[in-house]
Structures are given as C-alpha cells and as structure tokens.
Amino acid sequence: MGAAALPIAAGLTALTMYSQLKSAQASAKGLMMQGAMAQVQARSEALKYKQQGVAVLENINAHQAAINSRAGAGNIDPSSGSARTLSILAERKGALEFYNTADGGTIQLAMGDVQAHQYASAAKATMAAGRMQALGTLTQFAVGYATLGSAPAGGGTTAAQPMGMSPGSQMARYGRVT
Numbered sequence: 810m811g812a813a814a815l816p817i818a819a820g821l822t823a824l825t826m827y828s829q830l831k832s833a834q835a836s837a838k839g840l841m842m843q844g845a846m847a848q849v850q851a852r853s854e855a856l857k858y859k860q861q862g863v864a865v866l867e868n869i870n871a872h873q874a875a876i877n878s879r880a881g882a883g884n885i886d887p888s889s890g891s892a893r894t895l896s897i898l899a900e901r902k903g904a905l906e907f908y909n910t911a912d913g914g915t916i917q918l919a920m921g922d923v924q925a926h927q928y929a930s931a932a933k934a935t936m937a938a939g940r941m942q943a944l945g946t947l948t949q950f951a952v953g954y955a956t957l958g959s960a961p962a963g964g965g966t967t968a969a970q971p972m973g974m975s976p977g978s979q980m981a982r983y984g985r986v987t
C-alpha cells in the first residue's frame with residue numbers, strides 16, 4: 810500500500826467505525842423510546858382501571874341510596890334489620906369489585922415497567938454490539954496494517970531453523986542456533 814493510501818484507509822476505517830456507533834446509538838434510542846411508550850400505555854390502561862373503580866363506587870352509592878329509600882318508604886329503619894343486611898352485602902360485593910379493578914391497574918403499571926426494562930436492556934445490548942462491531946473494524950484495519958509488507962503467512966522454513974522452533978527455543982535447547 811502506498812504512502813498516500815494509508816491515511817485514506819485509516820480515514821475510511823474511522824468513518825466506518827463512527828457510522829457503526831451512530832447506527833447502534835440510533836437503534837438504542839429507538840428502543841428506549843419504545844420502552845417509554847410502553848410505560849405510557851400501561852399508565853393509560855391503569856387509568857381505565859381507576860375509572861372502572863370509580864364506577865363501582867358510584868354503583869355502590871346508588872345501591873345504598875335505593876336500599877335506604879325503599880326502607881324509608883316502608884317505614885323501616887335503614888340502619889338495622891334486613892335493610893342493613895342488604896346494604897352490607899352491596900358494600901362487600903362492590904368492595905371486591907373495586908379491589909379487583911385496583912389490582913388490575915397495579916398489574917398494568919408493573920407490566921409497563923417490565924416492558925420498559927426489557928427495552929432498556931435491549932438498548933444496552935445494541936450499544937454493546939455496536940461498540941464491538943466498531944472494535945472489530947478497528948482490529949481488522951490494524952491487522953491489515955501490521956501484515957502489510959510482511960511475508961505471507963504459512964511460509965516455508967529455512968534450513969538453519971528446524972520447523973516449529975524459534976531461535977530462542979533452539980538456544981535454550983542446544984545452547985546455539987542451528
């Protein structure tokens with residue numbers, strides 16, 4: 810490779826590495842945005858559950874009012890006897906329904922957090938993969954530069970050097986280099 814080609818190759822390698830890192834960064838940013846959107850959707854679903862809970866409480870109040878008005882119309886004390894029993898039953902059923910809707914909202918929020926965490930993990934992995942890809946590009950350039958002008962790999966052996974033995978190992982074994 811000529812003297813002018815080396816800076817061009819180095820520049821192209823740097824440009825490729827920058828492009829790889831920017832691509833990974835954009836992908837990671839998209840994943841993080843998806844995670845944020847999952848949390849927003851979970852909050853939206855949780856609000857729907859809260860609305861259902863409010864409707865349940867309003868329904869309990871309506872039942873309580875109906876029981877009280879019927880009891881009052883029949884000259885019965887609404888806070889005792891069968892009117893009170895009906896009121897307690899309506900409250901129990903409504904409370905169970907209300908707590909179930911509250912639990913549904915809590916579950917939705919937790920699922921949104923889990924999805925956001927998964928997207929964040931994927932974003933982190935994408936960035937790591939982008940860095941490794943850029944490092945691979947740099948390593949490929951460095952190896953190419955290091956082997957530039959050297960003898961081809963797997964070349965023949967010389968008569969003075971038996972195959973597989975370096976001059977240092979010959980010196981250690983025989984006390985001289987053959």
